[in-house]
Amino acid sequence: MPGIVGYGAFIPRNRITSEEIARQWGKDPETIKRGLLLEEKSVPGLDEDTITISVAAGRAALARAGIDPLKVGALYIGSESHPYAVKPSGTVVLEALGLGPEIHVADFEFACKAGTEAMSVALAMVESGRADYAMGIGADTSQGAPNDALEFSASAGGAAYVFGETDLVAEVLETYSYTSDTPDFWRREGEFYPRHGGRFTGEPAYFQHVLSCTRAILDRSGYEPGDFKHAVLHMPNGKFPLSAGKKLGFTREQLETGWIVNTMGNTYSGSSPTGLAAILDIAEPDDLILITSFGSGAGSDAFILRATELLPERQARAPSVRSMLDGPRKYVTYGQYAKLREKIIVND
Amino acid sequence: MREVAIIGVGMTRFGEIWDMSLRDLVVEAGLGALTDAGTDTVDSIYVGSMSSGQFVGQEHLAPLMADHLGMVGVPATRVESACASGGLALRQAFMEVASGMSDLVLAAGVEKMNDGADVTAVLATASDQEEEVYYGVTFPGLYAMIARAHEQAHGTTEEDLSWVSVKAHRNGAKNPKAHFRREFGLEDIMSSSMVAEPLRLLHCSPVTDGAAAVLLCPLERAREFSGQPVKIVGSGLATGALSLASRPDPAFLDAVELSGARAYEMAGMGPEDVDVAEVHDCFAIAEICCVEALGFVERGKGKDAARDGITDLGGSTPVNLSGGLKSKGHPVGATGVAQAVTIVEQLRGGAGELQVEGARTGLAQNMGGSGASSVVHIFQGV
Numbered sequence: 001m002p003g004i005v006g007y008g009a010f011i012p013r014n015r016i017t018s019e020e021i022a023r024q025w026g027k028d029p030e031t032i033k034r035g036l037l038l039e040e041k042s043v044p045g046l047d048e049d050t051i052t053i054s055v056a057a058g059r060a061a062l063a064r065a066g067i068d069p070l071k072v073g074a075l076y077i078g079s080e081s082h083p084y085a086v087k088p089s090g091t092v093v094l095e096a097l098g099l100g101p102e103i104h105v106a107d108f109e110f111a112c113k114a115g116t117e118a119m120s121v122a123l124a125m126v127e128s129g130r131a132d133y134a135m136g137i138g139a140d141t142s143q144g145a146p147n148d149a150l151e152f153s154a155s156a157g158g159a160a161y162v163f164g165e166t167d168l169v170a171e172v173l174e175t176y177s178y179t180s181d182t183p184d185f186w187r188r189e190g191e192f193y194p195r196h197g198g199r200f201t202g203e204p205a206y207f208q209h210v211l212s213c214t215r216a217i218l219d220r221s222g223y224e225p226g227d228f229k230h231a232v233l234h235m236p237n238g239k240f241p242l243s244a245g246k247k248l249g250f251t252r253e254q255l256e257t258g259w260i261v262n263t264m265g266n267t268y269s270g271s272s273p274t275g276l277a278a279i280l281d282i283a284e285p286d287d288l289i290l291i292t293s294f295g296s297g298a299g300s301d302a303f304i305l306r307a308t309e310l311l312p313e314r315q316a317r318a319p320s321v322r323s324m325l326d327g328p329r330k331y332v333t334y335g336q337y338a339k340l341r342e343k344i345i346v347n348d
Numbered sequence: 349m350r351e352v353a354i355i356g357v358g359m360t361r362f363g364e365i366w367d368m369s370l371r372d373l374v375v376e377a378g379l380g381a382l383t384d385a386g387t388d389t390v391d392s393i394y395v396g397s398m399s400s401g402q403f404v405g406q407e408h409l410a411p412l413m414a415d416h417l418g419m420v421g422v423p424a425t426r427v428e429s430a431c432a433s434g435g436l437a438l439r440q441a442f443m444e445v446a447s448g449m450s451d452l453v454l455a456a457g458v459e460k461m462n463d464g465a466d467v468t469a470v471l472a473t474a475s476d477q478e479e480e481v482y483y484g485v486t487f488p489g490l491y492a493m494i495a496r497a498h499e500q501a502h503g504t505t506e507e508d509l510s511w512v513s514v515k516a517h518r519n520g521a522k523n524p525k526a527h528f529r530r531e532f533g534l535e536d537i538m539s540s541s542m543v544a545e546p547l548r549l550l551h552c553s554p555v556t557d558g559a560a561a562v563l564l565c566p567l568e569r570a571r572e573f574s575g576q577p578v579k580i581v582g583s584g585l586a587t588g589a590l591s592l593a594s595r596p597d598p599a600f601l602d603a604v605e606l607s608g609a610r611a612y613e614m615a616g617m618g619p620e621d622v623d624v625a626e627v628h629d630c631f632a633i634a635e636i637c638c639v640e641a642l643g644f645v646e647r648g649k650g651k652d653a654a655r656d657g658i659t660d661l662g663g664s665t666p667v668n669l670s671g672g673l674k675s676k677g678h679p680v681g682a683t684g685v686a687q688a689v690t691i692v693e694q695l696r697g698g699a700g701e702l703q704v705e706g707a708r709t710g711l712a713q714n715m716g717g718s719g720a721s722s723v724v725h726i727f728q729g730v
Contacts, residue, residue, distance in 0.1 A: 031541040197464055199555075204366040 002126040003168035004161050004305070005067065005133065006314070008060020009277035010053050011157035011264055011324040014043035016337045018152050024334040025147050032152055037238020041155035041265025043332055043340055044141040048156065050079040051089045053139040053270070055096040057160035060318035061135065062097065064169065065162045069098040072162065073131025075105045076121050078114025078269045079158075080187070080194075081141045082107050093137070104131070111185060112234055113295020114138060115269035119161050120301050123172060126163045133164045140268035145193035146343060153237050155265025159273035169311040170280065170289065174221040174304040178213035185296030196296070205298045206236060210244045213300035214292045218248075221304050225249035229287035232258025232275035234294035236266050257282060258291075263325050269295075276305075278321035283307040349446040351567035353577035353730065356385030357689040362558035362677035363527045370404050370460040371416045373559035377682075378417045378456050381561040385573040390563070391450035393417070393424040396437030396457040397681035398716075402470040404463045413456065423450075428681075430474035431630065433457060435684025435714030435723035438562065439583050442725075445564045457685035458559035467555050471680070474717040476591035488552060488631070490592055490718045492544035495633040497599035499546070501648065504636065506546045508651035510537040512632040513550050513674055515654045519661070520671020522701045527556045527677030551632040556677030560686035570730065576696040581709075582617065582726035584610025590720040601634075601719040604641035608713065611724040612643075619643035622665055622726070623707040624694045626687035628715045629672040635659075638713055639667060642724070661702065669694070669702040684714030688725060695729040 017040045022029040033039060044053075054077050062069055075090050075097075082089045090105035104125070108114040115138015122136035139158025144150030163172075184205035187194040197205075210233055218224065225231070231250050233241040238261050245255045258275035267274055272293040279289055285307055292302040338344050358380020360373050368376070374395065382388055393414055401407040410424035429436045434457025441455035461467055472486050480490065498504040514534055520526040532550055540550040563573075570577035588603030589595045595602065612618055619642055627642065629635035636650035644665040645653050653659040659667035670676045670690040673683060691710035693699045708729050715722040 028542060035541065199364060199462060200366065200464070203364060 001172050002123060002163055002165045003171040005164040005167055005169060006061040006065025006162040007159065007169070007277050007280050008057045008064060008318050009157065009159040009274045009321045009324070010056035010060070011274070011321070012042050012044050012048050013328060013330050014045055014340065015040045015329045015331050016043050016334070017331065020334050021152055036152055037262055038152050038265065039262050041153060042157055043337055044156035046340060049083045049141055050077070050081050050139045051083060051092045053156065053158040054089060054093045054137045054160065057137060057139060057158050058093060058097045058135060061160040061162045064314045064317045067133055067162065067164070072099045072133045072135055073103055074122055074125040074134035075099055075103055076108055076118035077137045077139065078108040078110065078118035079138070079140050080109055080111055080114060080268055081143060110299065111296035112236065112268045112271055113293045113299055113301060115158070115273040116291070116293035116301035119273065120175060120177065122161065123163045123175070126165060133162055135160055135162050138269035138273040140270050142266060142268040143193050150194070150196070153266040155267050157264060157267035157274055158270035159277040161273070167310060168308050169314050170305040170307050172303055173306055174217055175302065176213060176217035176220060177299060177301045178209055178216060179299035182298040184298055201296065205296060206240055206294050207244055209298050209300040210234065210292050210294050211247060213302045214248050214290070217302040217304060223288065223304065227288050228254055228290050230257050230279040230283065231255055231290040232272050232279060233292050234272045235259065235261035235275060238262050260321060260325060274321060280307070280311065281315055281320040281322065283311060285309045285311060350448055352442050352445045352564055352580045353567045353570035354562045354580065354688065354692050355565050355570050355574040355577050356381040356563035357692050358384060359525060359560040359686055359689045360558050361525045362556050362679060364462045365557040366462070368557070370400055370406055370458060371412060373460060373557065374413050374456055374458045375416050377559035377561040378454060381454060381563040385563045387452065387573060390419065390422060390452045390454045392444055392453045393419065393422055394437040394441045394453065394455045395424065395426050396428070396433030396684060397426060397459055398428060398430050398433050399470050399473065400460065402473070403465045404460050429721045430716030431628070431680040432684055432714045432716035432721045432723050433681040434560065434686065435712070435725070436585070438685055438688055438725060439585055439723055441564050442580050442583050445566055451565050451569060453564045454561055455564060455685060456559060456561035457682040459679035459681040460557050461555045461679060462557050479591040479593060487718070488544040488547055491631040491633055492547045493592060494598055494637065494718065495546055498633060498636065501599045502651060504651040506538060507534070508636070508655065509546065509551050509632040510534050511655035512629065512635050513537045515660050516629065516668055516672045516674035519669045519702060520675025523671045523676055526671045526675050527554055528675050547631055547633070553630045553673035553678035556679045558677060558679035558682045558686065560682050560689050562685060562688050562692065577730045578692045578695045579728045579730055580725055581728045582611035582615030584608060584614065584724045586610065586722055588720045590717060592718055600647070601637045601641045601722065603719055603722040604638055604713060604715060607722040607724040608642040611726050615726040617709065617726060619665070621709050622711045623709050624669065624691065624704040625665055625667045625711040625713070626670060626672070626690050627667055627713045628683070629668055629674050630678055632674070635668065635672065642711070642713060661704065666704050669699065669704070684712070684723065687712035687714055691727050695727055
């Protein structure tokens with residue numbers, strides 16, 4: 001099967017702490033930090049959106065792949081915050097990355113799963129022989145309503161993956177998807193913020209799909225949790241992926257590298273793909289890696305990957321996820337955050 | 349009045365039951381009670397539910413339940429007294445059998461709380477809209493005020509409240525139908541999130557789905573249906589001021605005392621005769637107030653009861669061995685009937701690890717709102 005030839009991620013520099021958000025709404029910060037395991041989250045700048053994040057992550061992926069951009073025959077972008085309701089994000093991204101015009105492009109949406117969905121279809125395009133290379137991106141400037149629990153998690157960032165047949169940095173050994181009509185979280189046409197079914201988003205939605213999807217891919221592949229060096233599960237908050245990982249039989253050590261939600265937040269479509277990028281940043285040849293996404297509505301995509309001999313030399317060709325999480329950051333106040341997230345109504 | 353016995357019990361598991369609707373819950377519990385008694389007909393049905401209309405948009409519950417139990421045509425009545433709706437359904441069924449009007453009467457209680465409703469707002473409809481809700485108070489706030497009043501009157505501390513929760517979860521962990529089958533230490537409880545000072549998360553009962561049902565008949569016919577019938581020997585209902593501010597002493601639940609006194613009087617018994625009890629611990633402070641009002645401990649001594657083991661297995665009056673509302677869960681309309689199911693199991697000697705040896709007399713106390721309605725039943729093994 002084909003695999004990943006290049007990957008890249010981007011996380012904006014702005015941050016807001018859980019403490020700052022809690023203070024605004026008279027909530028106890030310790031309760032939030034302990035309950036959701038969230039310290040801080042990324043915040044998009046005024047000139048950052050799904051398109052700019054996709055371009056930054058896509059550039060990094062092309063740099064690591066070292067391929068001719070004109071050979072990328074498909075580009076898919078998964079997001080629930082495409083800047084336009086009608087008009088693709090993908091067209092701007094392809095121009096900025098120097099791809100096309102001989103390219104198939106589509107924008108995807110499936111709540112937080114759209115990123116792995118883009119990856120899955122990109123992989124299939126290469127596998128079917130319809131493209132030499134194909135890029136799948138998951139990126140979001142996630143929305144969370146003021147004073148909603150989501151406000152502590154909804155953040156900005158994304159990751160891009162170039163799939164191809166040769167010179168792989170990670171082989172794809174198995175894929176699996178699990179989907180059902182489970183409306184746990186939604187945003188209707190014209191609404192600014194998503195709504196959710198409270199605790200319905202837990203057991204019947206996140207856990208049912210992540211656990212079922214992961215168990216099935218393990219079954220099909222014949223691998224056991226103990227065979228993996230790293231695993232990353234979609235991170236709507238800090239607690240869910242650790243709890244699901246434990247139920248599946250993964251150790252905290254296996255989950256640690258990809259579990260970046262405590263300082264990144266939930267980048268929705270970018271969440272598990274960026275966690276995977278953090279893993280690829282440090283993975284060694286032959287490391288077995290599992291990724292399972294989750295998108296409300298609801299579904300999960302899982303991939304089993306094996307790092308190749310080529311990975312180590314490609315890692316340094318672009319910034320690592322940790323360098324963006326731990327590197328230069330700018331902390332914003334809730335007031336600045338409200339302005340950046342366009343929560344303040346101003347006249348034109 | 350005829351003597352009345354419980355001849356069958358049924359109960360769903362309690363928890364967030366996403367794959368069962370309101371009607372599914374009642375049917376499972378109701379059929380459980382009928383199967384337990386080995387019958388498939390009833391003369392009348394009572395169903396207690398606090399707010400099926402606001403929780404899932406379904407009113408007109410009585411015919412719906414009769415229909416889905418396969419009993420179209422049977423008289424059915426829905427009763428409501430907030431969180432005491434289940435206990436009230438049991439009392440109505442008891443009265444109908446005792447009066448001689450019907451022989452086989454099913455009393456069910458149900459609530460489907462996890463279906464997207466704003467639960468805090470729905471529950472708040474059981475407090476005084478004009479004197480309480482308009483000012484923004486919710487149930488955790490009201491019980492927090494009761495806890496503060498108890499603290500001022502009797503020195504009840506956050507640690508005293510926490511021992512009630514430790515006991516609830518230690519026992520609930522052994523109840524296969526409980527919502528939260530997990531033990532918590534004192535530290536866990538005292539460091540859980542603050543909800544309304546001094547009440548923390550682990551001092552509060554959860555939002556639960558579930559149903560329970562019991563089948564009643566005249567005692568003289570009980571042996572036709574059950575080898576181990578349980579008599580209802582006392583039933584008491586009382587009301588108090590809906591608004592906390594209108595009560596003589598906010599640290600004391602008058603309606604609970606009065607409903608208990610009426611049930612004791614009918615049974616010809618006192619608190620000292622009770623071998624096992626289930627009381628309405630929607631918040632830890634409520635159990636403290638209820639054991640005082642029912643006379644299991646002296647007024648003001650409720651705070652020590654859980655810590656000193658008085659109300660635990662092996663104590664003078666074991667209370668809430670099911671885990672209570674705190675650990676077993678609190679599907680509000682189902683709670684009163686579920687308490688009766690627990691007591692019947694105790695008096696039949698079938699409570700497993702939680703069995704009170706030789707239990708012969710049991711009591712169930714179920715209340716509405718912040719204690720403005722309370723219903724008490726006393727049961728005895730036959």
